[in-house]
Amino acid sequence: MRTQVAIIGAGPSGLLLGQLLHKHGIDNVIVERHTGEHVLSRIRAGVIEQVTMDLLDEAGVGARMHQDGLIHEGVQICVDGVRHRISFKDLTGKAVMVYGQTEITKDLMDGRAAVGAPTIYAAYDVALHDIFGTHPRVTYRADGKNHEIECDFIAGCDGFHGISRKSVPPRAITAHERVYPIGWLGLLSETPPVSEELIYVRHELGFALCSMRSHTRSRYYIQCSLAEDIESWPDERFWEELKPRLDEEARERLVTGPSIEKSIAPLRSFVAEPMRFGRLFLAGDAAHIVPPTGAKGLNLAASDVQYLWRALLEHYKDKSDAGIDHYSDRALARVWKAERFSWWMTMTLHKISENPFDVKIQLAELDYLFRSKAAATVFAENYVGLPY
Ligand code: FAD
């Protein structure tokens, strides 16, 4: 098989890139390790920035998002039982949208199926060849047979545990990492949310987040230790841990119910530099991870794709490689700002250190955020998404 761009991974970055390239006449094939059903079963991001909304529109798959997504003009932060609101609208004139990653993935999969662009699911032993040469190739096994795709470029959109980043010689790549000693235990339930807006909770018992997917479906997270086993978290135990971390009003409004999904995610900050190696480009979680606190992971994946698809369009249509040559620097400049914000939110809202000095600093940071319009504006600008 021959194509112009071979894309590894059918998560949001791979599917979005594929759709944008296809729309502009650039051939691509997606190779995904799992089945489509498995990809759709992963419950992850919930908050999307304007950059992501714009790209979904550009890719022609934004209709359901506009119909079902919930616009949020502010966010609430609860510190030891007292809630504060930060208005994105007043401070930046912008807003974010609550629309689940699962729905985005479904819209992108449907869009891809509608235009007949090829995706190979359940592809095993995916390997990348000749990324620094002139004839890059991707090989894999599917249906018990070996396959090969010849291409001009490879887009590594295969997430943190993917093969693309690992295919780069170690001397060509630098990894920056910070691992936090905590995780998030998430629960999805068919119950109305406690509040119209998301509530990020800082509490001496540990962090919590009240989020939603719709007016009838809630998503909650609580900070947990990394040693936790999901089996030892029956729903009742989750609700009992969540309740005391909330303010009185939220506690009274909380409607509990059986979980539809429950999972644990570790918290990590990670950046691989550069993001281009010859004819291989990394995008999304394959290149960088943020702890989920700032709601940035999927949005960063979208902004990488924004730079990358335009660079590839310039290459094919304008015969210019300027975009390709600048891809890594442009993407990383944005990545590091999101890394900073996600790290800051994580360190400020979680119970990480027992040292009373660190706790006092957390409280001082939050007090400043609520009292200073300048600090609140910086927060709001970062949350709704920095310009690119
Ligand atoms: P992925 O979604 O990881 O997709 C990669 C794909 O590649 C997968 O389908 C995988 O099966 C496939 N793959 C892997 N290895 C191979 C291989 N060897 N061969 C072929 N295919 C392979 N982000 C936000 O912006 N907002 C939020 O509110 C938010 N909340 C989050 C909450 C949680 C609990 C978690 C865990 C994450 C959250 N994120 C959030 C982050 C967001 O989910 C990720 O950043 C996003 O999924 C990245 O998309 P991706 O396509 O780059 O990678």
Ligand code: DHB
């Ligand atoms: C959700 C996840 C996040 O990481 C976040 O910061 C806000 C909301 C969510 O899943 O709804």
